[in-house]
Amino acid sequence: MILLAPFLLLGLLTLPALWWLVRATPPAPQDQRFPSLLILNRLTARREDAARSPLWLLLLRMAAVALVIFGLARPVLTPHQAETGNGPLTLVLDDGWAAIPHWNERISAALALGETAIRNGQDVTLLHAARAPDGAMPEAFTTHDAHALSEHLSRLRPQPWPTDRQALASLLQHRDLSGQRVMILSDGLATDGDNALHDALAKARSVQDMRWNGCDILRLAASTGQDGALHARVDTLSCPTRTLTLHAANANGGTLAAYPVRTGQDQTISLPPLLRNQLDHLTLEGATGPAAVHLMGQADHRRPVGILQTPGDATPLVGSAFFLNRALQPISDLHSGDATALLGAPLSVLIATDGALSGDQTRSRVLNWVRHGGMLVRFAGPGLAADQGAASDATSDALLPVHLMSGMRQLGGPMSWGKPQTLAPFPETSPFSDLTIPPDVTVSRQVLAKPETGLTDHVWAALSDGTPLVTARAEGNGEIVLFHVTASPDWSNVPLSGLFPDMLERLIERSAGVAGGGPSELAPWRIVGSDGGLIMPPQATRSIRVSDLAHTPVSVTHPAGLYGPAHGTHALNLSDSAPAMKEEALLGTRISPDGAHTDRPLGPALMTAGLLLLLLDLILSLRRRGLLGALGVACLLILPVAHAQTPTQMPPLPTTVPQAALDTRLAYVITGHDDIDTVSREGLQGLSDFTTARSSATLGHPDGVVPGKDDLAFYPLLYWPVTPDAQPDPERTKALNAFMDHGGILLIDEQGAGTDTDSGTSSAARAALQRVTDGLVVPPLAKLTEKHVLAHTFYLLHSGFPGRVAGQPVYVARNGDEANDDVSPVIIGNGDWAHAWAVDGSGNHPFAVIPGGEDQRTQAYRFGMNMVLYALTGNYKNDQAQYPEMLRRLGTPDNGAAATSPDSVDEEDAP
Structure with a gap:
């Protein structure tokens, strides 16, 4: 313990004088009534001495005054530090994203270490390991004033990007560390610049490494698997596995679903199509910062679908486009039109019903679009079956996944010996492999694929007799998929079943997203701040090329966030292109942060105790003088007056009465x-x-x-x-x-x-x-x-x-x-x-x-x-009695002529 104002202890010299002043206290006079003056004659004179205050009361007063004096001297309790040492102190503060979980403890430890050094007459220098928002390394802060150090540390915030220990090592190379004590407040996460920093610290007199529990450093990662599903993973250092809660949220922050996820293990994010299209980001409950957020970006999940229109195709209950619209509207961003209109805008999937790909110009344009990454989904019909008998060109053949036989095959009916076929189980390599096939789904007509070598490699769905129902083939960077039946119930009842939208949903998920049309350079739009929210990009943030986005690590120039136009953003997350998390090698002698606590001032507590003792002395003095009772009577007289000036309150109810009864x-x-x-x-x-x-x-x-x-x-x-x-x-x-x-x-x-x-x-x-x-x-x-x-x-x-x-x-x-x-x-x-x-x-x-x-x-x-x-x-x-009032609100006179129903009142005008 130390005293910040020790000269005030001179006030203790006044205690002897105070003892002399208060030691003699005459007793209170007593009033005595005598029945007769004759009694006075019997009294004998007796000399009375002045009464002295008892010793315990004098000691109480002396203790009260001493406590006040000690409190004014500003005593401070200094905790035991692990090591103080001699010489100036250099604090190296890791202030990147990995320092967020223990940021307050880190600042408290830096303040405690700095205050100890300043009390010992040593200067304190603070260095930062992460770059500032302007891209430069922050300047060193040196002080010998504890208050200035506290003010500086209170303004610091962690940065939402990793530390740059290579730049910190270069900074230390230009500083004289020969007589310095270096204390590193490390986040414990390994980086590429650790060796350079270790070499730069070699010339310091002593190096100590203070670390917190590295198991609290969590990093959320998410990716789309080959099955088209979204998989999430929480990475940590080599720590015991624990279970956390992962939230899938929309753009407004509303929770779409919550999943338990174990650290180090994949978690499949399965959402219905309607919610999957609303998914904006994933968050980790109980964690903050960019490591606890995984942004999706609009371009990552926008998969617009277009339907090529043909005359009469949208006729209710008859046209193919009618059934496609009913199946696709709940699960996709759906558009309709001709090839020029649809392919002129960003599009992921193009659906062509029978006869929609007529015209050489349309076919050429669609084929070029597919080769640049689009997915074409075609449906068979009488027109496609008839075209196979005519001469075909290279473009028409390229827009089919397999070669087809001319005509169509009919199953069942008066002109056929067969019967409608059910569906065979989907192959394991098919995107439909885990879908359940309803037993009542049958096919009565189809176009047949030519039995050629390698045909089975293109079959995604087949009938129970082995003939293909859905075939597919890659074309350039895109894919062509053919349903060998119509999109209407003419040839099968597949469009009437729940299997139909599920199959279309799998194809949309398999598509490559919005193909082309976007900028090649993605300007920063919003970045993830230290609290996990989106903020404006800082000064040092730079644009990213679309081709470089997938392998750009997060840094001060490219922080985690959203890049590109506001309505077509691409996400860059902390886990993208990041190496596996490893524990950093010790940079010096390891010390625990348990002993690094700030000073505790004792002055307010001592002064409070002294004032309480003085209050106790006042009460005891009134009691000895016989005035305590009078004080009590005065309080009793004052209380009714104060009570009369306050609102009348009900007496407390018994505790057995439920609150719901009140x-x-x-x-x-x-x-x-x-x-x-x-x-x-x-x-x-x-x-x-x-x-x-x-x-x-x-x-x-x-x-x-x-x-x-x-x-x-x-x-x-x-x-x-x-x-x-x-x-x-x-x-x-x-x-x-x-x-x-x-x-x-x-x-x-x-x-x-x-x-x-x-x-x-x-x-x-x-x-x-x-x-x-x-x-x-x-x-x-x-x-x-x-x-x-x-x-x-x-x-x-x-x-x-x-x-x-x-x-x-x-x-x-x-x-x-x-x-x-x-x-x-x-x-x-x-x-x-x-x-x-x-x-x-x-x-x-x-x-x-x-x-x-x-x-x-x-x-x-x-x-x-x-x-x-x-x-x-x-x-x-x-009740009919309510009708006149409701009619009045409608502005209708209650004359019986306009018997307007109260149900017609608009919701905003409700009483």
Whole structure:
């Protein structure tokens, strides 16, 4: 411990004088009443001496004054340092992206080491290992003032690019380190310049290497595999394997999906097509900086699809383009037109139905486009079958993956002995290999491929008799794919099956993305900052050639971020072209950062203790003088006056009263899954805030309940997200029946099972719903329409009742049930409303809403608010007494002539 103002200890010399001043304290005078003066005659005079203060009180006063004096002397507790040494101190600070996990500890250690050296009369020099945003190495900072060092360190931030130890070594070569103590605050990650730095430090008097736990350095990498799927991986140093959470997010930061990922192992990012097209970046939960973010870039996943039009091809239920549009619209960026219009814009896949490639100029242009990286998907038909009998040219042959036989083959029907053929299992080399073939998919007509050597190498799908259904061949840098059937149901029922969009989706994923048309030089648009967010590029950032993007390492001139035009960006990530992570060899004697702590000032604590002792002395002195009681009476007289000036407060309620009995709250059923329960709580919180802000209803925080254990009587609406593993519970069923019987409304949500957000749990969710609702007294249900009171309880809803997903039906009790005043006790749907309502601690919406975005989220909030007010007020909106007010808002006089339905009121004009 040291004293920053030791001269103030001279104040201790005043303690003897203080002792002399306060040691004699006369006792308080006493009033005594005598019944008669005769008693005075019996009193004998007695000499009384002045009373002295007791020793313990004098010691208390001396201790209080001494503590105040010691506090004014500014004592500082200095922690034990690992090694102080003599001579000037040079601190080398690793401030690249790998230093982010322990940045605050690193700054604290640098300050502690610097303060120790400055107290010993030594200068401190600070050097940086990463380049500054202007591209230059930061200048050395030298000081002998602890305050200046603290101010300088507090302004430092880590850089989102690697350290440049080669440049640091060159800087050290020009400095005299012969009498210097060098302390390196290393991130522990090996780089190409480590040997050069080691040689540059050889002339220093001593070198120490302070390191933190290298297992906290994580680097997220992602790539597209040969199967077309996205694979993610979290790289670390040689550390034990641990499990982290990986989030797939859209451009607004909404979570599309979350995956558990183990360090050092690949994780497949499987998303439905609709969500895959929205994927903007991957983030690692619990980590920050560019190493925890992997950007996709628009050019990495934009795969526009074009359909060559032919006359009458888009006729509903007949034309081939009609079925292609229905299959492709949910999974791609779809365009239609002629070859000139389609190939004049960026395009990944071109689909040509039968007869669409007519004309030599069109065929030549399409062939040239394919050879430059495009994918052509053709469909057979009568026109293609007839063309095989005529003379063909080289261009026509080049636009087919295999040679075809003339005519078509018919299977089944009055003119054929055969019968329609089913599909054979897909070959392992086919992009369709893991797709499930429905047993009812058959083919009745096809064009046949000539049986030639090597034909099987081009077959991606075949019929059960071995004849090809889909063939493909590489042409230049692109591919040509042929379906040997039509895109309409004329020749097969493939276009009517769920297999058809799945096959087209695999072909789109296999395509090479946007081919051509972009700039050769990609200017920086946004870079990833130290906190993981996108910021403006710094001064030193330079453009990248498209051809160099794949092998450009991240540096100060090319930081991780997005390059190119705003609507066609290319991503450069920290893991791209980066070497494997290795631990850096020690640059000196290894020391632990455990002992590097900053000084702790003791002055405020000592002064506080001294003032408390003086307060105690005051109380004891009043007590000895008999004034403590008077002080207490004065406080009692003052308290009623102060109490009268404050608003009247209700006495505290017994602790046994539930909080839900004091304010209106929504509730959700606890499922036992932390992620689902968290979403339920955040969703009902968002709905409660929305309702409170837009109506006179004031809702408190939502509660999680367990039916059968918790009292449900306080809640008007109970949200129940049914999980696929939910099991029946008699106690829960009994409690829910009682809840609905007494006027409560139960909202059952299948959470989007079977939709694009959760396509794999449809059957499991339906089975779970049947299990858990067995025994519930549910009235006959009907599909919710805009005529129901729920559609105009507050907002007038005409566009459905969406949640996170749209288009899912909602079921309520059928109208006409006199029980509970014709109010539906149960609402069942699959909209996944909680994810749409959810609001996190920052007030943001963490989950994306598809396909309508924020407009759909608004609709979900409005439907949720209608449900809340429906639960609170019942079906009063069906009362005819409400009609005049609603007609007044429509501007229609209530004369009976214009019997306008209240359902026609626009949502924005709702009461």
